[in-house]
Amino acid sequence: MSQHKISQAPVPMRLVGPVRIVGDVVDDSVMLPLATYETTLWPSVGRGARVATLAGGIQATVLDERMTRSILLEAGDAGQALAAWQSLSARKEDMNMVVRETSRFARLIDMHHQIVGNMLYVRLEFTTGDAAGHNMVTLAAEKLQDWLLTEYPALKYTSISANYCTDKKATAVNGILGRGKSVVCELTIPRDLCERRLKTTPEAVVDLNIKKNLIGTMLAGGIRSANAHFANMLLAFYLATGQDAANIVEGSQGIVHCEVRDGDLYFSVSLPNLIVGSVGHGKGLGFVEDNLRLLGCKEDREPGGNARRLAVICAASVLCGELSLLAAQTNPGELMAAHVKFER
Incomplete structure (x- = not known):
């Protein structure tokens, strides 16, 4: 090569x-x-x-200030996706324990979601210290995704980046929620x-x-x-x-x-x-x-x-x-x- x-x-x-x-x-x-x-x-x-x-x-x-990465998971149906989100949304401290394993500076501060059919889009929002945070939040999101797939067997992996972040695209969500x-x-x-x-x-x-x-x-x-x-x-x-x-x-x-x-x-x-x-x-x-x-x-x-x-x-x-x-x-x-x- x-x-x-x-x-x-x-x-x-x-x-x-x-x-x-x-x-x-x-x-x-x-x-x-x-x-x-x-x-x-x-x-x-x-x-x-x-x-x-x-x-x-x-x-x-x-x-x-916040840096975002969205992940995409799939459930068997919309009901399973909603149940997973309702449980997940109350476990921010558990999730931050996972995040702390990836970085001294990353901290999960908020989450948002959308459900389309059986697909669960989760927008993860972090503070990242003095870094812009692209790689920091992607690593944290990857570890969180691995944890989610273990904690919620009804879900399966689809993508580490779901375009609900949104990175380098003109969208409404960034202006509304911030990036x-x-x-x-x-x-x-x-x-x-x-x-x-x-x-x-x-x-x-x-x-x-x-x-x-x-x-x-x-x-x-x-x-x-x-x-x-x-x-x-x-x-x-x-x-x-x-x-x-x-x-x-x-x-x-x-x-x-x-x-x-x-x-x-x-x-x-x-x-x-x-x-x-x-x-x-x-x-x-x-x-x-x-x-x-x-x-x-x-x-x-x-x-x-x-x-x-x-x-x-x-x-x-x-x-x-x-x-x-x-x-x-x-x-x-x-x-x-x-x-x-x-x-x-």
């Missing part, structure tokens, strides 16, 4: 910022490492970062700052958000998503910090909400599915470790503290880019002029 040398696929990377972030998880000014081929992203996020900092900083709140870190970032921009730095008005941004992000996405059949380009910032940030880039599929399912408040612009981004970690797979490369240290995500904190900080900074970068793009799109010709200037 031939062995192929592992090579690198370089992606241009640049530090953007600083941006001021305030909140319980991050209270700091940070630079944002972004790796992307879309070079207009750097000045755009940079403009959003300057505006956010001048406005007093982005308020960031971590609402929830990864759920983060909200908010900013209030004074009217004069909005007009001077963003070349637009609070009313124009709010109007465009309704007509483009909300109504336009509804017409397109979007799933729990109303944003202009979350995926751009997520991909750039994920590549720069050693994340599994395919998770931008569910990560980009987020919502922009903005209002005019006493003449100023209130602007927010809500991201319920940010799957990031400061340790684990993808973190061994030198530039990744350098970026994580730069972001303050390699410190001696309580388990999960570095990953929560990383998620907040990631969400802040999304707000900066989203704000700048929406402002640009309120002005005819501005978006394309920027691309021509920086990319041709």
Whole structure:
């Protein structure tokens, strides 16, 4: 069997910022490492970062965190599947004893289920410390599945991954139940700052958000998503910090909400599915470790503290880019002029 040398696929990377972030998880000014081929992203996020900092900083709140894996089991009929679930749902402590055998950090915090015919889908939800947790929860799910098949002889194995997780697919379940870190970032921009730095008005941004992000996405059949380009910032940030880039599929399912408040612009981004970690797979490369240290995500904190900080900074970068793009799109010709200037 031939062995192929592992090579690198370089992606241009640049530090953007600083941006001021305030909140319980991050209270700091940070630079944002972004790796992307879309070079207009750097000045755009940079403009959003300057505006956010001048406005007093982005308020960031971590609402929830959990990593999921769903398993699929089959019973003889729906009655057997329901009986198994009713018993299983009362045995979380027994299940956590099994989970503890697989990891020091994984902990089962919740479960959800669906029954289709004789098939039992179980969505297992864990906390995973500072790791994103893909492998951690899959190993825990595998051990739990083995235990279930012993404890409940009426069940049989079908799959270790049942697509009810849901991993790297656009679904409603992740937005409803959560997968990864759920983060909200908010900013209030004074009217004069909005007009001077963003070349637009609070009313124009709010109007465009309704007509483009909300109504336009509804017409397109979007799933729990109303944003202009979350995926751009997520991909750039994920590549720069050693994340599994395919998770931008569910990560980009987020919502922009903005209002005019006493003449100023209130602007927010809500991201319920940010799957990031400061340790684990993808973190061994030198530039990744350098970026994580730069972001303050390699410190001696309580388990999960570095990953929560990383998620907040990631969400802040999304707000900066989203704000700048929406402002640009309120002005005819501005978006394309920027691309021509920086990319041709």
